[in-house]
Amino acid sequence: MxxxxxxxxxxxxxxxxxxxxxxxxxxxxxAETEQYPDNRLTLKMSPRFKGELTLLHNVQNMHKCTGCSACQLACPNGSITILEKRELTEDGKNKKRLQTFVWQHSMCTFCSLCVDSCPTGALKMEQRFEFTVADRKTLTKTLNKEGSQLAPDLR
Amino acid sequence: MPELETITETGEYILNVGPQHPATHGVMHLRIKLDGEIIESIEPVLGYIHRSIEKMSESLTYRQLIQMTSRMDYLSAHINNTGVALTIERALQVEVPQRALVVRTILAELTRLASHQLWWAATGLDLGAVTPFFLGFRDREVITTIFEEVCGSRLTMNYIVPGGLMEDIPNGFAERVNKFLIDFEHHLPEYDQLLSDNEIFLARNVGIGILSKEEALSFGCSGPMARASGLSCDVRKWHPYDLYSSLEFNEVLLTQGDCYARYKVRIREMYQSIRIIKQLINQIPEGEYQAKVKKIIKLPEGEYYERVETARGEFGVYIISDGKSSNPYRIKYRSPGFSNLASLSALATGGNIGDLVAIMASIDLVIPDIDR
CATH class of the missing domain: 1.20.5 (Single alpha-helices involved in coiled-coils or other helix-helix interfaces)
Structure with missing residues (x-):
């Protein structure tokens, strides 16, 4: 039984x-799954998504980076290097300015401590997340655009 | 080298499971001495993904080393971050704002839910059932989407800073979590319906891999692993941090100590996590989300130890500070996975080789947490 x-x-x-x-x-x-490579055009990441690090530029090609190196000090992996230059301002002072903002993408852990530490809010983690490249050297990126300048209110 | 030979002089067969094996959930290597189908001895070989996080942390500042802990137990990344931040805050005697504490507790419980969901999905898959994998990941996906909206990343979030949170929570956070809770409360009984009473699942779990309370204590097991053996060890009850002292929840205790008891403890913990989140989610206070902490943190000279309850057990952070530099002099993490794995030989010895998969699934291994 x-x-x-x-x-x-x-x-x-x-x-x-x-x-x-x-x-x-x-x-x-x-369907709960996202058909990823096919939905590229409609795929929207959330606004805070930690993707590619960008130095924000406005339409006049101006950024807010004063070259203070706070992000370089905050970075745990040493993936940010700030190269400075000296520049004479209009009132005759010799001031530090950003020459090149180097971001080594391959070393970044996307912790966003650099964004958090920036006193002027010049940095942002953008939504772009497709990073595949054929050449490793292209992962060392210059974030400030050609001919860009510091925003006038920060000079 | 005699240890590399597959058959010993006395006739036992040496079987190597891993380092690349789906059932080990990572790069872990087990050397098993077999007598027929019976396990005579079992020895985990570690070190395949050792990244020396503790040594690396000695050259990082206190703000920088928090993100390292996300890479240890990646399924409890948020709770690990809380552990380090808590140690720094208690050393500096910083009062964390109420809003930050509430959000931290909610996110910690969501992390626990997500971790248990993944464990449930993987357990089903390990034991040959594929459907749980899809159901578990369906619910986990909602939580990771919430994390993505709040912290910016789905797995290795770095949302906790000493003194509070890195950013304020986004608009609509409470609504999202509430909606998830309503859905998940409806989905959780399905977990029982699908797997918990299944005859095949019961046959492979009940009475397998029994760990007594004394053994659990001597191996230093913690979390669901020890609670299934009747050892009361919930850090949230014994050493409350964040808001746990003012919350109503039960510590789940079972006494059987077998694989099925460990399964049951985790399922019941999910109900408790839902209960905790429900008490907080509609009462997130307004106010600051971060206390004022200096940009460069220097801890006073001394030794500090704090512990938190991750999804796997007790996670301890031990920091020695020399009082002068902004790096810790020595940092030591007490990870739950390592101690839980230590009990593997007691669980599996004398059993069948086929039961090993069920036992390993019930320990809920996360290898980066074991190797660090």
């Missing part, structure tokens, strides 16, 4: 699981 009971119990336990599978088979909803 207990033998039959065992069979009944085990069969019913499996059928209850299969009932759930059948339920989802009959009541299928919108």
């Amino acid at each position: 207990s033998y039959l009971k065992d069979i009944y119990r085990s069969m019913s336990s499996m059928l209850s699981g299969m009932q759930l599978t059948g339920h989802y088979f009959m009541n299928f909803r919108k």
